[in-house]
Amino acid sequence: MKNLLNISDINQNDFEKILQFAEDLDSKTEQTLTNKNIGLIFEKNSTRTRLSFQVGINQLNGNFIDVRFEELNLNRFESYEDTFEVMSCYLDYLVFRTTDHKKLELAYKYFKKPIINALSDLSHPCQAISDIYTLKEKFGTIDNLNIVWMGDMNNVLFSLLEIIGFTKNTKIDVFTDRKIYLQNKDNFNKNNHINFHFEINENIISKANCIMTDVFTSMNDKEDKEKILSKFQVNDKIMSMTNEKSVFMHCLPAKIGSEVTEDVIKGKKSIVLTQAKNRLVAQKGILKWLST
Ligand code: CP
Ligand code: NVA
Secondary structure, three states: OOOEOOHHHOOHHHHHHHHHHHHHHOOOOOOOOOOOEEEEEEOOOOOHHHHHHHHHHHHOOOEEEEEOHHHOHHHOOOOHHHHHHHHOOOOOEEEEEOOOHHHHHHHHHHHOOOEEEOOOOOOOHHHHHHHHHHHHHHHOOOOOOEEEEEOOOOHHHHHHHHHHHHOOOOEEEEEOOHHHHHHHHHHOOOOOOEEEEOOOOHHHHHOOOEEEEOOOOOOOOOOOOOOOOHHHOEOHHHHOOOOOOOEEEEOOOOOEOOOEOHHHHOOOOEOHHHHHHHHHHHHHHHHHHHHO
16 A cells, blocks of 8 residues: 655655656646545645645545544544544545654554655655655756755755655755754764755855755744754855856745745745645645555
């Protein structure tokens, strides 16, 4: 049975199929999800992920059911285990955004049908797939690219470092604070395509195809990281180090003035709206892969 809890749930063949399905489907409609009922549970806020799944399911002729988390009997005394088991009597797939990745693992155990992680505290695989799709669209390849990541070691970075394993020679340079690195390093994928730095390095930034960042403090974070990460803000000074072909990416929502300045996110190198648009394309690729 197929699932997408993390990028590690898919192999090279699955990855290539998802990208190909996404590219083929793009703005097209298809009957792939006819008679399929897909539950969407969001324990945390979402704009792009929720809407792109809803529209993607509509375009593939499926039915989505917005399960209102606060209305479930989970809020009274029913357990997650029983809730997921019961849901599998009605639903074909579950799209689940959760505060705790362990709940996704419970869903995997008890739902017994395909589950898509719509973001957890640990990972955001749908975003990584979509961002790789955007890089391919922009540069014509996913291989031999240089990506610079600025700021936090969070769920979006976790999945990006996983997905990079499907590329050839694409390199990621992560600029972060040493304390944040030490807190997180054991959970993160490491290989010789991934390098961590604690000081800005103009030479590395000048070679980047893409400068990527995300909020310094994520929805789940207990610690406010704005101050500790402030030197990794993507601003005009950082962008002036980049080459003429480089782009700026951010999964959104952005906290303007924190991890990125308004000039950069609204500037000519920014492709954040293309990224947002491609969430829909990528969701359809994922849904089709799950159904075939
Ligand atoms: N990038 C992303 O997942 O956005 P939402 O939180 O709005 O879904
Ligand atoms: N890292 C962010 C991503 C939001 C899409 C968060 O978890 O809040």
